[in-house]
Amino acid sequence: xxxxxxxLAGLLRDSGSQDGPPIPPxxxxxxxxxxxxxxxxxxxxxxxxxxxxxxxHTGASLQDARSVLDFGCGSGRVLSVLAERLPASRLxxxxxxxxxxxxxxxxxxxxxxxxxxxxxxxxxxxASFELIYSLSVLSHLAEADQDSWLVELARLLAPGAxxxxxxHGPFAFDQFRKGVASTAWCPPSAFAxxxxxxxxxxxxxxxxxLWNRAELGAIEGRFGLAFHGADxxxxxxxxxxxxxxxxxRAVSEWQDLVVCTKAQTx
Numbered sequence: 684x685x686x687x688x689x690x691l692a693g694l695l696r697d698s699g700s701q702d703g704p705p706i707p708p709x710x711x712x713x714x715x716x717x718x719x720x721x722x723x724x725x726x727x728x729x730x731x732x733x734x735x736x737x738x739x740h741t742g743a744s745l746q747d748a749r750s751v752l753d754f755g756c757g758s759g760r761v762l763s764v765l766a767e768r769l770p771a772s773r774l775x776x777x778x779x780x781x782x783x784x785x786x787x788x789x790x791x792x793x794x795x796x797x798x799x800x801x802x803x804x805x806x807x808x809x810a811s812f813e814l815i816y817s818l819s820v821l822s823h824l825a826e827a828d829q830d831s832w833l834v835e836l837a838r839l840l841a842p843g844a845x846x847x848x849x850x851h852g853p854f855a856f857d858q859f860r861k862g863v864a865s866t867a868w869c870p871p872s873a874f875a876x877x878x879x880x881x882x883x884x885x886x887x888x889x890x891x892x893l894w895n896r897a898e899l900g901a902i903e904g905r906f907g908l909a910f911h912g913a914d915x916x917x918x919x920x921x922x923x924x925x926x927x928x929x930x931x932r933a934v935s936e937w938q939d940l941v942v943c944t945k946a947q948t949x
Contacts, residue, residue: 703728704763705790711758711783726935727760731768733933734761734816734847737940740928741845748772748814752807752839754832755779755820759787759794766794775812777805802828803835811839816847822855822938823906825886833923840945846924850911852939853879854932859908869908881914911939921946 703724706712712723735745745765749772753762756776766774775795778784788796799805815836821829836846856879858864865871873887888907913929920926924943933940 704759704767707758707783707786707790711786714780714783715757715760723760727764730761730818730934731764733935733940737847737930737933737942738814738845740930740942741944743814743845745769745814750812750814750841751775752777752812752815754815754817754836756783756787756796758783759791759796761816761818762794763787763791766791775807803831805835805839807839809838810841813841813844814847815840815844818849818934819938821848821911822851822909824909825888825905825907826884826909828905829909830922833920837923837945840924842945844945845927846943846945848941848943849934849938850916850941851909852911852913852929852931853881854939855937856885856910866908873908879910879912881912882918883910883912884915884919885910913939916941 706720706724709718709720712718712720715723715726717723717726738745745768748769751762751765751769751772751774753759753765753774753776756762756778757780759776762774762776773795774793775797776784776787777797777799779799779801781798784796784798787794797806817836821832824832836848840846855864856874859866860874860876860878868889869887870890879885886907886909888905913931916929917926920941920943923946925946927942927944930940930942932938
């Protein structure tokens with residue numbers, strides 16, 4: 684049964700009076716953790732504001748970005764809002780979820796949509812993008828897999844350009860450790876320990892089951908919950924990207940946002 688928010692959003696959309704881009708069906712919205720239609724739309728706008736605020740730490744402006752990649756775009760929750768802000772820019776989204784990419788390509792055609800593999804490469808030329816952002820991707824990958832993607836994102840980043848990449852930091856880890864947050868996809872014993880160390884990386888893979896088959900069944904590779912200490916990021920990521928700053932709880936007051944530029948060796 685649809686709730687009042689879903690019904691209202693549907694009526695507005697059908698009447699042609701809804702402001703903003705098309706909204707995907709509930710089952711696709713649920714994969715973002717926000718099934719309710721109005722909250723889904725508001726979340727896309729809020730995320731874009733968070734990214735814009737983070738970009739200011741490099742002295743750059745969102746309006747300067749003539750080419751943008753959303754790495755792990757889902758159904759285009761953020762990228763569709765960005766398209767309204769940057770109508771003349773080349774916008775590209777990629778995701779491993781075929782259903783999300785299929786819906787976005789049908790309903791948001793001005794944007795480029797690509798289904799990516801679980802591991803690199805992506806089908807774009809070197810230095811293709813002046814801005815790359817990623818929300819809730821590296822927070823779900825094992826260390827070796829995310830290392831591969833960091834190198835690939837560095838390859839795609841233009842000289843002097845910025846990457847904004849979200850991760851679970853110590854706050855998110857503490858929420859799971861204290862039982863404030865939980866998931867049936869990981870055993871509670873995974874968090875029966877002390878706080879996340881500054882120089883620590885922790886990955887707990889999801890246990891595949893009947894309950895998460897719909898979300899994970901069409902996607903190859905290993906996903907889970909990944910947590911990054913700030914010193915770990917500063918020490919480990921420079922093989923691919925230079926870390927400008929780490930903004931604690933900058934994404935939905937939950938994930939940290941790492942502001943990066945291309946490392947000198949790339």
